[in-house]
Amino acid sequence: MFKKEKAAKINLEDTNELDLFEYPLMEDFYTIQGEGSHTGRPAYFIRTAGCDVNCWWCDVKDSWDEEKHPRVKTEEIVKRAVESGAEFAVITGGEPLLHNLEPLTIRLKQAGLQTHIETSGSSPLTGQLDWITLSPKRFKKPLDEVFPYVDELKVVVLTNKDLAWAEENAKKCPSNTQLLLQPEWDTPKSIPLIVEYVKKNPQWGISLQTHKFINVP
Numbered sequence: 533m534f535k536k537e538k539a540a541k542i543n544l545e546d547t548n549e550l551d552l553f554e555y556p557l558m559e560d561f562y563t564i565q566g567e568g569s570h571t572g573r574p575a576y577f578i579r580t581a582g583c584d585v586n587c588w589w590c591d592v593k594d595s596w597d598e599e600k601h602p603r604v605k606t607e608e609i610v611k612r613a614v615e616s617g618a619e620f621a622v623i624t625g626g627e628p629l630l631h632n633l634e635p636l637t638i639r640l641k642q643a644g645l646q647t648h649i650e651t652s653g654s655s656p657l658t659g660q661l662d663w664i665t666l667s668p669k670r671f672k673k674p675l676d677e678v679f680p681y682v683d684e685l686k687v688v689v690l691t692n693k694d695l696a697w698a699e700e701n702a703k704k705c706p707s708n709t710q711l712l713l714q715p716e717w718d719t720p721k722s723i724p725l726i727v728e729y730v731k732k733n734p735q736w737g738i739s740l741q742t743h744k745f746i747n748v749p
């Protein structure tokens with residue numbers, strides 16, 4: 533678990549200050565985790581706005597411009613997550629590490645939810661994170677300081693070049709990291725490539741965007 537408690541300018545002992553801290557929020561919703569090792573488990577998704585990575589195939593480009601989305605207080609987000617009945621929250625985006633995740637993750641954990649993150653790792657880690665999914669992008673590479681904390685490496689694959697990129701990143705992760713290749717949704721020709729690759733390299737598995745098959749958010 534990653535835990536950082538040296539927040540700039542926020543008094544982490546002051547519950548009121550944490551509750552009033554705001555995030556640009558595109559959406560939040562209770563759904564089923566569709567990707568990665570926790571696929572199939574119900575989870576409360578918190579999608580922050582703002583991303584500076586600009587993957588051309590990104591499936592949530594509306595999240596990129598944080599000015600287009602309202603700022604919402606931590607207490608409001610946590611209240612909705614708790615009311616959902618979820619056991620864990622997935623903080624995603626956009627790129628969630630553009631924001632200081634300490635207030636949100638501290639309050640989620642105090643309310644009894646586990647905290648997961650989906651990140652490109654291209655900005656510094658913050659917050660108290662029980663599960664870190666790193667999806668590295670060549671467009672803005674992960675910071676070296678992120679790798680020691682990665683629980684799951686999930687690389688989006690379009691071509692052979694992405695398999696080489698996946699191996700390059702896997703070398704930097706702890707030995708017990710779950711290694712997953714995820715086909716880019718609109719590139720079905722990547723599927724046979726991935727299938728053959730994991731058969732030859734069984735330390736890797738496949739992650740599918742299963743929520744898109746069952747039509748849940």
Ligand SMILES: C[S@@+](CC[C@H](N)C(=O)[O-])C[C@H]1O[C@@H](n2cnc3c(N)ncnc32)[C@H](O)[C@@H]1O
Pocket residue numbers: 583589590591592624625626627628650651652666667686688714715716717718741
């Ligand atoms: C939208 S991103 C947000 C979190 C963070 N910015 C990141 O990239 O990890 C959530 C996950 O969706 C993956 N993803 C985005 N667009 C995709 C696509 N077209 N096909 C497959 N996976 C995609 C990302 O790689 C990431 O693992």
Ligand SMILES: Nc1nc2[nH]cc(C(=O)O)c2c(=O)[nH]1
Pocket residue numbers: 563564565566567592624625650743748749
């Ligand atoms: N159901 C569902 N599972 C997901 N896993 C990662 C997602 C993301 O956009 O970060 C995602 C998402 O958008 N929906």
Ligand code: SF4
Pocket residue numbers: 583584585586587590591592593595625626627652669
């Ligand atoms: S880093 Fe994530 S949110 Fe940003 S463009 Fe890439 S896939 Fe989309």
Ligand SMILES: [Mg+2]
Pocket residue numbers: 591592
């Ligand atoms: Mg998604």
